Amino acid sequence: MELTTRNLTYEYDSGTSYAKKAIDDINLVIRENEFIGLIGHTGSGKSTLIQHLNGLLRATKGEVYWNGKDIFSDGFDRREFRGHVGLVFQYPEYQLFETDVLKDVCFGPKNLGLSEEEATKLAKEALSLVGINESYYKKSPFDLSGGEKRRVAIAGVLAMRPEVLILDEPTAGLDPKGRDEILGSVSTIRKETGNTVILVSHSMDDIAEYVERVIVINNGRIEYDGDKREVFQHIDELESMGLSAPQMCYLMRDLKEAGFNTGDGALTVEEAIEPILDNFRRRNV
Amino acid sequence: MFKDITLGQYYPADSVIHRLDPRVKLLGTLVYIASLFIGKTFFTFIPISVFLVAVIILSKVPVSFILRGIKPIIPLLIISVIFNLILTPGDSVIVHFWIITINWEGVWLAVFIAARLAYLVAGSSILTLTTTPTRLTDGMEKGLRFLKPLKVPVHEMAMMMSIALRFIPILTEETDKIKKAQMARGADFESGNIMKRVKAMIPLLVPLFVSAFRRANDLATAMEARCYSGGDGRTKMKPLMYTVHDFIAYGIIGAYLASVIVMRVFGL
Numbered sequence: 154m155e156l157t158t159r160n161l162t163y164e165y166d167s168g169t170s171y172a173k174k175a176i177d178d179i180n181l182v183i184r185e186n187e188f189i190g191l192i193g194h195t196g197s198g199k200s201t202l203i204q205h206l207n208g209l210l211r212a213t214k215g216e217v218y219w220n221g222k223d224i225f226s227d228g229f230d231r232r233e234f235r236g237h238v239g240l241v242f243q244y245p246e247y248q249l250f251e252t253d254v255l256k257d258v259c260f261g262p263k264n265l266g267l268s269e270e271e272a273t274k275l276a277k278e279a280l281s282l283v284g285i286n287e288s289y290y291k292k293s294p295f296d297l298s299g300g301e302k303r304r305v306a307i308a309g310v311l312a313m314r315p316e317v318l319i320l321d322e323p324t325a326g327l328d329p330k331g332r333d334e335i336l337g338s339v340s341t342i343r344k345e346t347g348n349t350v351i352l353v354s355h356s357m358d359d360i361a362e363y364v365e366r367v368i369v370i371n372n373g374r375i376e377y378d379g380d381k382r383e384v385f386q387h388i389d390e391l392e393s394m395g396l397s398a399p400q401m402c403y404l405m406r407d408l409k410e411a412g413f414n415t416g417d418g419a420l421t422v423e424e425a426i427e428p429i430l431d432n433f434r435r436r437n438v
Numbered sequence: 439m440f441k442d443i444t445l446g447q448y449y450p451a452d453s454v455i456h457r458l459d460p461r462v463k464l465l466g467t468l469v470y471i472a473s474l475f476i477g478k479t480f481f482t483f484i485p486i487s488v489f490l491v492a493v494i495i496l497s498k499v500p501v502s503f504i505l506r507g508i509k510p511i512i513p514l515l516i517i518s519v520i521f522n523l524i525l526t527p528g529d530s531v532i533v534h535f536w537i538i539t540i541n542w543e544g545v546w547l548a549v550f551i552a553a554r555l556a557y558l559v560a561g562s563s564i565l566t567l568t569t570t571p572t573r574l575t576d577g578m579e580k581g582l583r584f585l586k587p588l589k590v591p592v593h594e595m596a597m598m599m600s601i602a603l604r605f606i607p608i609l610t611e612e613t614d615k616i617k618k619a620q621m622a623r624g625a626d627f628e629s630g631n632i633m634k635r636v637k638a639m640i641p642l643l644v645p646l647f648v649s650a651f652r653r654a655n656d657l658a659t660a661m662e663a664r665c666y667s668g669g670d671g672r673t674k675m676k677p678l679m680y681t682v683h684d685f686i687a688y689g690i691i692g693a694y695l696a697s698v699i700v701m702r703v704f705g706l
Contacts, residue, residue: 204618209622239622241622242618242622247616248616248620261623261624295648309623
């Protein structure tokens with residue numbers, strides 16, 4: 154599978170005095186089995202971009218291609234396509250509506266035209282991927298905790314078996330426990346299904362820990378697109394865009410300036426331990 | 439689909455109409471609506487159109503914005519046209535087949551009523567387009583203060599009004615969001631027969647209601663946290679004061695009303 158965008162540009166309130174380019178000339182290639190982090194400050198165009206990737210918004214200029222086909226060409230089934238590119242919105246728990254958890258998760262697969270049994274089977278698989286067990290199936294989605302609701306909502310998209318899963322700030326507004334559960338689920342999903350995952354997040358540490366490729370978007374344009382280690386080298390540029398780098402980047406930079414030979418590229422605590430210990434060992438000898 | 443509702447939306451601009459005291463605009467809107475019903479002939483649409491066009495130009499609100507407000511009432515317009523066309527009694531028959539009779543009186547009435555409705559929506563949307571909800575309720579509260587001795591809860595009504603108005607854009611946005619979220623799950627709001635479409639609204643309406651209740655609850659808590667206890671003894675940070683412009687506007691409104699009444703009296 155391959156999801157590409159060409160010269161994607163979207164203007165809000167096109168033709169009025171409010172007109173504003175939300176995204177501007179975006180060119181992306183998203184391939185199989187990638188783990189992508191999408192970062193950018195509030196209002197940079199992240200949410201607009203991801204809504205183009207599954208055809209919810211139609212670009213003012215430019216196209217989105219799914220396996221080489223323009224998704225707005227005649228005869229393209231966008232409803233079925235949305236099953237391939239699953240989008241989980243911010244605060245997805247507000248979309249829950251059914252009388253019980255299982256039925257809610259079945260909504261997606263049923264919309265794709267699957268039978269009751271098939272839909273139920275997919276729903277159960279999706280729920281187990283996000284760590285919701287059988288005892289929850291008959292509960293009302295409105296009785297769950299915030300983190301549980303969110304996991305059920307993610308399962309609602311997962312049940313459609315998307316090949317690309319886009320998550321828009323899945324941890325926003327959750328406590329540390331809920332956060333870990335969600336990110337843990339995302340990791341599990343990726344391991345078990347081998348899907349491409351696009352994670353939109355404001356937490357650079359989460360991005361550093363989980364993803365491989367980072368796309369930085371600023372004022373509707375792509376500033377960086379590459380391996381996370383390479384992108385997070387540009388600490389000053391990221392800061393001028395109102396972003397930051399993972400905490401370890403700062404520590405490693407400060408250590409380097411203080412004369413330690415810590416090397417480059419450590420982004421997480423785990424990665425930083427060895428180079429730091431190494432320095433101490435060498436000094437003690 | 440809800441984006442087209444301009445009623446209750448504010449269009450920020452710096453214009454004479456925007457700066458007018460909300461009481462003037464409220465009275466002006468009332469007079470305008472009354473004038474639409476005073477008029478019995480097409481001639482009255484001359485002063486009404488002049489008044490409306492002048493206000494629109496002065497308000498600096500783009501005409502496309504006001505026309506967008508008329509779009510949602512088009513079904514209503516069509517229904518009223520159809521009913522007036524076939525149900526108006528008259529002698530000057532144009533077409534007659536089966537049980538349907540169309541006569542000139544019906545045509546005249548259909549066009550007249552449709553014009554009235556369109557003018558009504560276009561004119562009254564200017565009030566909310568040029569007045570922030572806060573100013574609007576301030577105006578209402580102060581303008582209706584004379585009802586207070588009659589135990590009419592003016593302040594409470596004004597407060598409810600402003601909250602309702604404030605919630606329109608919020609709920610519109612929310613609806614849009616939920617709709618997109620369900621579409622991402624393959625929901626289909628556009629095709630199928632009426633029964634299917636009504637059913638398709640459930641995934642939209644349930645979350646919308648839940649969130650409306652949640653918001654109402656949060657708002658009540660937030661108001662209580664700031665010791666809100668109704669209108670008694672409450673003062674304003676920016677009390678409403680009339681300026682010269684407002685008195686001129688009153689004069690114009692008065693002259694406009696008089697002209698429409700005179701036309702009615704003389705049967706024009």
